[in-house]
Amino acid sequence: MAATESLGGRILAAALCLPGLAEPAHADGAPDQGLIAFKYLDYLDYQPGRERVRIRAPSLHLLLPLSSRWALGATAIHDAISGASPAFHTRAISQLQDERHAADLTLTRFFDDASLGLTAAYSNEADYRSRGLALSGSWSTEDRNRSWSAGLGLSKDVINPVTRLVVDEKKRVLDWTLGLTQVLNPRQVLQLTLGHNRARGYLNDPYKVSHERPRARHATRLLLRFNQHLEDGGQTLRWSLRHYQDSYGVRAQTAGLEFVQPLPWSFSLTPSLRLHNQRRAAFYVEVDPEAAPFATQPPEDWLQFSLDQRLSSFGARTLGLKLAWQPTPDWTADVKLEHYAQRGDWYLGSGSTGLAPFAARSWQVGLSRSF
Amino acid sequence: MPIFHHPFPALGGRAEIVLAAADEAEAKRLAQLGIDEVLRIEHKYSRYRADSLIGRINAQAGGEPVELDDETLALLRFADTLHLDSEGLFDPTSGVLRRAWDFKQPRLPRPDELAPLLALIGWGRVEREGKTLRLPQAGMELDFGGFGKEYAADRAATALKAAGVRHGHVNLAGDIRVLGPKPDGQPWQIGIQHPRQPGKLIASLPLRQGGLATSGDYERYFELDGQRYCHVLNPRTGWPVRFWRSVSVVAPLTVAAGALSSLAMLKEADGLMLLQRSGLPFLAIDPDGALLRDAIH
Numbered sequence: 001m002a003a004t005e006s007l008g009g010r011i012l013a014a015a016l017c018l019p020g021l022a023e024p025a026h027a028d029g030a031p032d033q034g035l036i037a038f039k040y041l042d043y044l045d046y047q048p049g050r051e052r053v054r055i056r057a058p059s060l061h062l063l064l065p066l067s068s069r070w071a072l073g074a075t076a077i078h079d080a081i082s083g084a085s086p087a088f089h090t091r092a093i094s095q096l097q098d099e100r101h102a103a104d105l106t107l108t109r110f111f112d113d114a115s116l117g118l119t120a121a122y123s124n125e126a127d128y129r130s131r132g133l134a135l136s137g138s139w140s141t142e143d144r145n146r147s148w149s150a151g152l153g154l155s156k157d158v159i160n161p162v163t164r165l166v167v168d169e170k171k172r173v174l175d176w177t178l179g180l181t182q183v184l185n186p187r188q189v190l191q192l193t194l195g196h197n198r199a200r201g202y203l204n205d206p207y208k209v210s211h212e213r214p215r216a217r218h219a220t221r222l223l224l225r226f227n228q229h230l231e232d233g234g235q236t237l238r239w240s241l242r243h244y245q246d247s248y249g250v251r252a253q254t255a256g257l258e259f260v261q262p263l264p265w266s267f268s269l270t271p272s273l274r275l276h277n278q279r280r281a282a283f284y285v286e287v288d289p290e291a292a293p294f295a296t297q298p299p300e301d302w303l304q305f306s307l308d309q310r311l312s313s314f315g316a317r318t319l320g321l322k323l324a325w326q327p328t329p330d331w332t333a334d335v336k337l338e339h340y341a342q343r344g345d346w347y348l349g350s351g352s353t354g355l356a357p358f359a360a361r362s363w364q365v366g367l368s369r370s371f
Numbered sequence: 372m373p374i375f376h377h378p379f380p381a382l383g384g385r386a387e388i389v390l391a392a393a394d395e396a397e398a399k400r401l402a403q404l405g406i407d408e409v410l411r412i413e414h415k416y417s418r419y420r421a422d423s424l425i426g427r428i429n430a431q432a433g434g435e436p437v438e439l440d441d442e443t444l445a446l447l448r449f450a451d452t453l454h455l456d457s458e459g460l461f462d463p464t465s466g467v468l469r470r471a472w473d474f475k476q477p478r479l480p481r482p483d484e485l486a487p488l489l490a491l492i493g494w495g496r497v498e499r500e501g502k503t504l505r506l507p508q509a510g511m512e513l514d515f516g517g518f519g520k521e522y523a524a525d526r527a528a529t530a531l532k533a534a535g536v537r538h539g540h541v542n543l544a545g546d547i548r549v550l551g552p553k554p555d556g557q558p559w560q561i562g563i564q565h566p567r568q569p570g571k572l573i574a575s576l577p578l579r580q581g582g583l584a585t586s587g588d589y590e591r592y593f594e595l596d597g598q599r600y601c602h603v604l605n606p607r608t609g610w611p612v613r614f615w616r617s618v619s620v621v622a623p624l625t626v627a628a629g630a631l632s633s634l635a636m637l638k639e640a641d642g643l644m645l646l647q648r649s650g651l652p653f654l655a656i657d658p659d660g661a662l663l664r665d666a667i668h
Contacts, residue, residue, distance in 0.1 A: 007634075007645060007648055007649045010456065011630050011631060012622060012627040014627075018445050018449055018522060019442050019445050020525075021526070266557070328555065
C-alpha cells in the first residue's frame, strides 16, 4: 500500500519534474533581480554606571546578476568604535577609539542544481588587518527538497597594537562548514549546520592585563534551525538551537525563537528571544574579591590565564523586536531593536562571580531595493 | 502599475489572465504569451481534437505505437505517480466511462453497458517502451483529465514569468496559478465556487503566489431520485464518486494542487486523511455542506 505520509511533498516533487515548472525561487538559478541594501547599526554596551563600547556602523550591500549563470555580490562596512573597555574583569575601564573599514566581494557561478561561490574579504583598522578567502558551494536534489552546502574559508590577520606590546603578530583561521537543508513539507524546513574552525597564532587581546591565551584554538559548532510557516495568517516561527565548544574549554548553548507576524499595510512585526548559556574557559581566572582594586593574580602554576569577562561562565538573554515594511515587492524597510543582558548568576550551574552585570542595546535600520 | 484582465475561452471553459503592466498594449502583449501557451497545450492534449497527440494515441489504440516527445513523457511519469499514490484510483485510461455517462440526461447506465467499458480501463496495461506508447486494445482511451488543465495554468505562468511578469495570475476555469502578489504587495482574493449555488462563492482565499485547484461534484452532474451523480468516476466500479461536494487545495504548483483535489474526490471519505497528511492547505465541503479546512481561514 502506498504510504500517504508525505503525499503532498511527493506529488509536488513529481510535479517539479514536469518541464518548465521548477520554480526559479527554489532553484539554484542566478538571482533575476539585483539588490541594493543599506543598513545602519548603532550598538552600545554598558555595565552599571559605565558605558563601555559604542559602535556605529553603516554598511552597503550590492547584489548584481551578471547573466543567468553568474552573480556578483559586494559589501562595504565602516565601523566607528569608541568608548571604553575593562583591562581586566569588569574593572580598570580604559578609553578606546578605532575605525574599521571592511569589504568583501563574492562571485557566484550557478549550475542547474548547484552553485559555487568565491569570496574575498578585507578588513583594516589601526591595529588589526585581516584578509580572507572563502569557497562555498551548494547542491540541491532535483526536486529541491534537500540541499547540501559546504564552505571553506581561510583568513590571515596581522596585529600591531598601539601599545607596541607585540609587533606584527599573526593569526590564521581555517574554517569549514557543512550544511543540510531539508524541506519536510511545504510549510516546514529543517536545517542542520556543522562548523569547525582552527585558529593559530596571536589570539590574545593586547589591551587586557594578565591575559595569556593559548596560541591555538579549535572550535566546533552545531546549529539546528527549524522554520515553520503557519498558513492561517501567514505567520512564521523560527526555532534554533546552537551548541559551541572549543579547546579553551568553553561550552555554550543558545536557543532562539522568532515569530514573524504579518500586519496590515504590508508591515510585519518579529519579536525574538534568545537564551544563551556559557561555561567558562579552563584558564579563566575568577574574581578574588580580596584583590580589589587590583587584578586577581592567576594561580602561579597556570601557564595560560585570562581575566576576560567574555571567557567567564554566564547566562544571557536577548530580546528583540523588528518592524519591517514592504510597501511594494521591490522596496523593504526595517528597524530592529535588541537588548542583551548577561549575568554570572544566570548560568545553569555555578556561574562566575564578582563581575558587574553586562548589557548591550542596539538598533538597526535598513532599506533595500530590488531592481 | 495598473492591473489588466484578459478573458479568453480555453479548455472548454472560461479562462482569464490577470496581470499588472505599464499600459494596456504591454499587458495585451504579455497576456498573449500566456494565452498562446494554454492554447498550445490544449491543441496538443485535447481528447476532443482528432489532430491532437491524445487524439492520435486514441485513434491508434490496438494498432501501432505512437512516438512521444519529452514533455509528454514527463506528463506520463507524473500520471504514474498519481496512479501509484492512489492505489490505482487515479487512472488516465478511465475516460472511456464517459461513453456510459452522459451528464446531459439523468439516466443511469445498465450493468451490461459498464462491464465492457471497465474492461478497457487499465493504466498498467498500457505498453510503454522507450519513447513510445501503445494502447493495447482498440477502444481504449487516454486523457490528461485531473492534471492537464492545471499543467497549462502552471506553464502559462512560467511563460509570463520568463517575460518578466511579477504581479498577476492565470485562471483556467477555477484552477489558478498566482505569479506574485498585486503591485502593492497585497494578495489576490481568489474565490471558490459554492458547490450548490451557481455563481456564488463559498470562500475567498488570499493568495500571494502558488496554485489553487478545485474539484467538485457540481461541474457536470445530474440528479435522479434525490441522488446526485457527478462526473468524477471511479475506474473500478464505473460509478460516480460520492461524498465530497468540493475539494480545494493550495500548493506551490497548480498541477500538484489539482492532483491532490482529484485524488481526494476519488478516495471519498478517506480523502480527508489524504488531505490532512498532504501537509498542504485545503478546504473541503462534506456531504452535509460543512466546511473542513486546514490552514485556510
